[in-house]
Structures are given as structure tokens and as C-alpha cells.
Amino acid sequence: AILDVEKDVKAVAVVYNETSTGVTLRSLPDIGKITRKKGILLIVDAVSVLLGDHLPVDDWGIDLCVAGSQKCFACPPGLAMVSVSEKAYEAAEKNKFRPFNHDFLLWRDFKARLETPFTPSIPLYYALDEALNMLMEEGLENRIRRHTICAETFYKTFENLGLEIVAKNEFRSNTVIVPYIPENINVDEFRRVLREKFKIAVAGGVGKLKGKVIRIGSMGVVSTYEVLATINGIIKTLKMFNYKPKNKLKKIVLEAKETLSQLKNFKF
Structure with missing residues (x-):
């Protein structure tokens, strides 16, 4: 209802798994349907739940999904993982004030040549690689x-x-x-x-x-x-x-x- 009143909303940000109460937002798929229908970006904090509960990012219309290496990935802390939809990339391209640190367009350009825009933490990359191997073995x-x-x-x-x-x-x-x-x-x-x-x-x-x-x-x-x-x-x-x-x-x-x-x- 609030999106019908506030016409200039560009994005909706939600926490999928709230850790102070142990509450998971089970209405997230419905929220995704609404934001997709209205052409609004959906940003989801899934740091404490990705791999621990169902989260089909594309099916639920999530444009930016943020996770951390130290939770359900069973990996040392220090890495952030962000999935970016095409709609989010398009929004970034229209932004006149591109950020320095978290410029998804810059990361996308470097990804095309298998590089990172800044010096990465190589040991954490190796740890994440092994954590993902463990995930593949478990399923x-x-x-x-x-x-x-x-x-x-x-x-x-x-x-x-x-x-x-x-x-x-x-x-x-x-x-x-x-x-x-x-x-x-x-x-x-x-x-x-x-x-x-x-x-x-x-x-x-x-x-x-x-x-x-x-x-x-x-x-x-x-x-x-x-x-x-x-x-x-x-x-x-x-x-x-x-x-x-x-x-x-x-x-x-x-x-x-x-x-x-x-x-x-x-x-x-």
C-alpha cells in the first residue's frame, strides 16, 4: 500500500533473516512479486541465511542479494558476496554519481577479464573455493x-x-x-x-x-x-x-x- 502512495520509491530493502529475534521474512516471495510489478529494485540482506534456507534469487525477483562468507558458507569472515540482476545493472548505468568502492559496473568490467578492481584477499579466496567444494559435495x-x-x-x-x-x-x-x-x-x-x-x-x-x-x-x-x-x-x-x-x-x-x-x- 505504501508503494501506491510513495511514487518516487526506487528500491525496497529487506532483511530476510532477522538475527535479534530469530525471525525469517516468509513473505519475501510476495514482496518480490510487488517490486517486480512496479519496476522497483529489491535489495535483500541474506547474510545470516543464504545456504541455510531456500532463497531462489531470480525466481523471487531479487535484484541485489547480499551474503557473507562467515555464516552458512562455513568460511572465514572477510568476504561479501553480492548477486546483481540485469535490472540492477541498468539502474547503476543510469546513476550519475557512481561510487568508488562498490561500483558494480566496475566489478563487472573486471570480471570479464577474470580480475578484480582492487587487491583481493587471496587466502580468503582459497578458503571460499574450498567451502564451495564442500557445498558441492554435500549438495x-x-x-x-x-x-x-x-x-x-x-x-x-x-x-x-x-x-x-x-x-x-x-x-x-x-x-x-x-x-x-x-x-x-x-x-x-x-x-x-x-x-x-x-x-x-x-x-x-x-x-x-x-x-x-x-x-x-x-x-x-x-x-x-x-x-x-x-x-x-x-x-x-x-x-x-x-x-x-x-x-x-x-x-x-x-x-x-x-x-x-x-x-x-x-x-x-
């Missing part, structure tokens, strides 16, 4: 499925423990899981115990969720071992804070293992 659909299964395991476990999840079912992220911690437990102290006793590091909340939630990154090479270790650490830490779970712990752990058993034939 894109398998990688997305692995992230989905790991996330499902976390969500089922927290529900069985009686912990509420910030995101509603239909918007839950495959890569960032954000459960509320019981009000009578100090979140900073909870994170400290989890880190020092069990060597599991989780992030705290930000903004209005600060002091109320923990944030678990489940991406990259995360699989059965890491998920179970994290669940085990969280359960034991909750127990140290005298938290009484909704269901019996044995049942919770068995159900987590059963969900993760779907990964037994995966290659990664």
Missing part, C-alpha cells in the same frame, strides 16, 4: 535440509523444556534460534555458566529483548554433535538454576536424538 538441498533439521531439534527441545520461542512457528529461522530464559534467571549469569562450565557460547538479547533471551547460531558446519552438546549444556545449566522442565529430561534428549537421526546419511 545445496542437503545443506538447507541439515540446517532445517538442526533448527527443528532446537525448537522441539525448548518447547519440551517449557521455554517460549520469540518467533511464531511460521516465521522461525533455520539459522538463529531465540528462546526466552525464565524470568527468575539472570541471562548474563546463565550465559557465563554455560560458557565456563560447558564451553558453549551463546549471544544475549539486544534492544527490548536484552536480559530476556539467548540467541543460538546454528549454521555452517553445525550438525548432530554441536546441537546435542549445546542442548546438553543448556539443560544442565537450567538445572543448576533450579529450573523445572515441562517434560522429563530423558524424554527430551531422546526426542532430540530422534530428530537428529535424519542426518545420519548426510555427507558434510
Whole structure:
């Protein structure tokens, strides 16, 4: 509706996977249909989710999709990957004030002769090349499925423990899981115990969720071992804070293992 009122909008920018809440924008395909119909550029921040969830860039009408090497690519940090549509190139060509650093037209020209416009980080290129080899061995659909299964395991476990999840079912992220911690437990102290006793590091909340939630990154090479270790650490830490779970712990752990058993034939 706002695009019908604001006639001079050139682009719409959205975050596909919001990491402070663990919410994934499931309406992204519909947004793409609208921007495509109106001839507006669609810019998507997919840093924390590309390869961890479905994102058919062309089918969804995404003109600029931005990702990072350090998340679901399972690669060292330091590289940004940006896909650029023909519509985005055309918009860049019409721009009278071309940027110095992020000039897509300049990058396109250098790409044609297999060069980069500035000195690249060669070690990171080699790391990315190997990360992509690993992706090809695992398969894109398998990688997305692995992230989905790991996330499902976390969500089922927290529900069985009686912990509420910030995101509603239909918007839950495959890569960032954000459960509320019981009000009578100090979140900073909870994170400290989890880190020092069990060597599991989780992030705290930000903004209005600060002091109320923990944030678990489940991406990259995360699989059965890491998920179970994290669940085990969280359960034991909750127990140290005298938290009484909704269901019996044995049942919770068995159900987590059963969900993760779907990964037994995966290659990664």
C-alpha cells in the first residue's frame, strides 16, 4: 500500500533473516512479486541465511542479494558476496554519481577479464573455493535440509523444556534460534555458566529483548554433535538454576536424538 502512495520509491530493502529475534521474512516471495510489478529494485540482506534456507534469487525477483562468507558458507569472515540482476545493472548505468568502492559496473568490467578492481584477499579466496567444494559435495538441498533439521531439534527441545520461542512457528529461522530464559534467571549469569562450565557460547538479547533471551547460531558446519552438546549444556545449566522442565529430561534428549537421526546419511 505504501508503494501506491510513495511514487518516487526506487528500491525496497529487506532483511530476510532477522538475527535479534530469530525471525525469517516468509513473505519475501510476495514482496518480490510487488517490486517486480512496479519496476522497483529489491535489495535483500541474506547474510545470516543464504545456504541455510531456500532463497531462489531470480525466481523471487531479487535484484541485489547480499551474503557473507562467515555464516552458512562455513568460511572465514572477510568476504561479501553480492548477486546483481540485469535490472540492477541498468539502474547503476543510469546513476550519475557512481561510487568508488562498490561500483558494480566496475566489478563487472573486471570480471570479464577474470580480475578484480582492487587487491583481493587471496587466502580468503582459497578458503571460499574450498567451502564451495564442500557445498558441492554435500549438495545445496542437503545443506538447507541439515540446517532445517538442526533448527527443528532446537525448537522441539525448548518447547519440551517449557521455554517460549520469540518467533511464531511460521516465521522461525533455520539459522538463529531465540528462546526466552525464565524470568527468575539472570541471562548474563546463565550465559557465563554455560560458557565456563560447558564451553558453549551463546549471544544475549539486544534492544527490548536484552536480559530476556539467548540467541543460538546454528549454521555452517553445525550438525548432530554441536546441537546435542549445546542442548546438553543448556539443560544442565537450567538445572543448576533450579529450573523445572515441562517434560522429563530423558524424554527430551531422546526426542532430540530422534530428530537428529535424519542426518545420519548426510555427507558434510
